[in-house]
Amino acid sequence: MIFAIEPALLSGQFTKQYERTARPRLPSMPLTRALGPMAVVALHDGDGTFFQPREEAFPQVSDELWARADERDPGAVTADGQWLLRFRCFAVRHGDRVTLVDAGIGPADSLAASWAPVPGRLPQELAAAGIDPADVDTVVLSHLHTDHIGWAVIGTPYFPNATYLVQRADVAAFARPALEDRLFAPLKATGQLRLVEGDVPISAGVTAIATPGHTPGHQSVLVEYGEQQLLITGDLLVHAVQLIAPDIPYLHEMDPETARNSRTKLLKPDIILATPHLTEPFVRA
Template sequence: MDVTVLCDAVAVFPEPVETALPGWSAEHQEWTAANLPGNVAADGGWLLHFHCYLVTSERGAVLVDTGIGPAGSDAAQWLGTAGRLPTLLAAAGVGADDIDTVILTHVHLDHAGWNTTESGRPRFANATYVVQQAELDHLGDGPAYERYLKPIAAAGQLRAMRGSGALGDLRLLLTPGHTPGHQCVVTAVAILGGDVLVHPAQARWPELVYVYERDPAVAVTSRRDVLALAAATGLPLAAAHPHTALTGTASAQDLSNLHCRLGQR
């Protein structure tokens, strides 16, 4: 199995970090700057990376999340930058039609932006798009479903999972809190964590909540559970926005160059 990090975009979070992460302190800032400086902008703000993950094996090609999307997409307008996922896939030698499965950790604008083409059809025409039923229940027939999933469902390419379970040689973990149907993907190489944590300091302080978590208390529990799994298995936690992968202990020694462990196994 091989896991390739595809950084769709990098942008400074539009709000001050202390607004986005209530309880943010000088200690959090100093720890992040000392241990993970790739997450700190030049002006001290919060620098986000928008990662998708390509998982390839003899079973085929799986894409975890689809990033912020092209210029003009909701996320691109919010962040002031466009995504580049199709170019990154091409550089990896993978075309849109080669993707067998798209797993969405959750349906937010910066994780589902390349789901469809400009004409409104599924961008990954041969793929099954996998989400949690709890996420669909949460979305209902609202604007996010309309924009990001309705064309997929209309094409017969949408699959709903009911809780944790195996998906080929991967395992999906229901990790609610950020959204009701948030899920992580466990591979032989890494745990692909979506937004189970959005800032690396949350690996050191799991109780540090994010203002846009749907249920902060549940999100803290999910975060602790996934960090414990990372510590128990030795697998790095590769979330969507931190610059590098994390472990359950989140010590400076553990964090150094962990991104190099994302590769073949």
């Protein structure tokens, strides 16, 4: 079931809508969306079913709304009605810089191993996109749930030249020994952790935007070129049901009301969304 998705993703199905990176000798071709001179590359770390029934994860969804959501994202439900989700990161190439948004589920012994389909394959995806970990100069962690920090630190920071941007409110909310030992301490030791508050410009056209609610310090990354806007959402939305009905809460949002406000504010008609968990990496709001 899990691997059956890959041929569809990599076949011609998306070529009309999405450009690909031009690196023909490599086996995998990560899907890419261009905005002027910038490119946003989807990096697929893994996929698997959710650990609880989707009706529990989204208790307010009616049968009719589930039917509409399944029509919008048919790849997100298994034949027996489980939620099948992707775990994805995004790289933004801008000039000679590379910004990575989120760090996936991680290797076999990652903090996400208790529930996520580890090991992830971000290293191979980065190689297929022609990105060396040393090329990444900024890592934006949308939030500190374990499926978004998996490759951030593997003993030492996996991206040795990157500044890691984390919202101060999330560091406070996730002040736990496991995260201190395996994420914060190694990043502090190398001087790579940058705690931020609110919106943070990364470069011309690339901005980390505070989108609290899912977690207190949740952030997304807005990429803008002329009139075009692409939002790398993080978990601002986690399922197509929140795309068609942005007011629908998700059980694991720490502050559902704030999450709803963040979501409804940013899901504007013409914006392209780059999401970690929906079947397609790029969707219209």
